[in-house]
Amino acid sequence: MFELRQYFLLFITATIWGSGFVAQKLGMSYISPFAFTFFRTLLGALFLIPVILFIKAHNKKHQIKPRTLNKRYLIIGSICCGFFLILSESLQQFGLVTADVNKASFITSLYMIFVPILGVFLGHRLSLKIIAAVIISCIGLYFFCIKNDVSFExxxxxxxxxxxxxxxxxxxxxYFINHVDGVILSCGQFFCASFLGLIMMCLTGFPSAPALIKCIPALLYAGIMSNGIAYTLQIVAQRGINPTIASLILSLESVMGAVFGILFLSESIMSERELFGAALMFSAVILTQIKLRRTKQSE
Incomplete structure (x- = not known):
């Protein structure tokens, strides 16, 4: 039940991230990538402060012993997570300026390949079924995102x-989720990311007040939903879960992004090719779950 709950939280994360593509696309019409990334990460951090205070008060009221806070791991983890978060989000924002959205979704979701590759160097073990699931998901992602243009720009x-x-x-x-509280770590990474984003925005220029006002709805959604809620769910849900399996579930954000694009941006309905690709991706995720259940039963 614990694993199923974690998988469900990861799927919710992918769904929110998928809807966040709509906010990112709209927000890029008004302000620069660094400005958008700075404001969304800052909003995510500010959103989590009352959440942390509420959890603390709830635990105190019901005499629930909170998890021991390791300040050293929290500081280092916040810096590391914040650095890779601001780096990745900024690169994605700049890439979306010229890259096709479908192809960008495909390339972004390739982190599910890089996770096991990099994980091997960190001592993570991979079963044949997980490797097969990654391959099936990549094939599905290709059918889902790539149509005719396969050039690289x-x-x-x-x-x-x-x-x-x-x-x-x-x-x-x-790594760090095993040593610190997930919600506090999420808040810490957002403050670190927003600080780095502020520096980059100062170097590249501030957005105008009229443009920023027009961008507020997109920033609020990306900051609160995609960052404050989704990234926190990701951190909490990754506790005790194989990072490769987590990356497979999170890669479904490309499918959910297409669904929300149809609903809110009047984009074309998914073709048979896209539906086939989406089915392969969902099948890959199911394959990892079957593997885990069988392993548990065999033990």
Whole structure:
């Protein structure tokens, strides 16, 4: 039940991130990538402060012993997570300026390949079923996102670097979540990321007041939903979960992004090719769950 709950939280995260593509696309019409990233991460941090205070008061009222806070791990973890978060989000924002959205979604979700590759160097073990699930999911992602154009442009390279950054972000979370509280770690990473984003925005220029006002709805959604809620759910849900399996579930954000694009941006309904690709991706996730259940029964 614990694993199923974690999988469900990761799927909710992917769903929120998918809807966040709509906010990102709209927000990029008004302000620069660094400005958008700075404000969304700052909003995410500010949103979590009352949440942390509420949890603290709730635990005190019901005499629930909170998890021991390791300040050293919290500080280092916040810096590491915040660095890879601001790096990945900025690269993605800049890539989306020129890259096709569908192709950018495909390349971004390739972090599910980089997670196991980088994980091997960190001593993570991979079963044949997980490797098969990654391959099936990648094939499904290709059918879902790539239509006719398979050329590689500058924006695509930035998004590819973004995928590597997100893979590092997932692996860093997988390490530090075993030592600190997930919600506090999430808040810490947002403050670190917003600080770095502020520096980059100061170097590249502030957005105008009229443009910022027009961007407020997109910033509120990306800051509160995609960052404050979704990234926190990701951190909490990754506790005790294989990071490769987590990356497979999170990669479903591309499918959910297409669904929300149809609902809110009047984009075309998914073709048979796209539905086939989405089915392969969901099948890959189911395959990892079957593997875990069988292993548990065999023990």
């Amino acid at each position: 500058q924006g695509d390279l930035l998004v590819l670097l973004c995928a590597i950054g997100f893979a590092c972000h997932i692996l860093v979370i997988a």
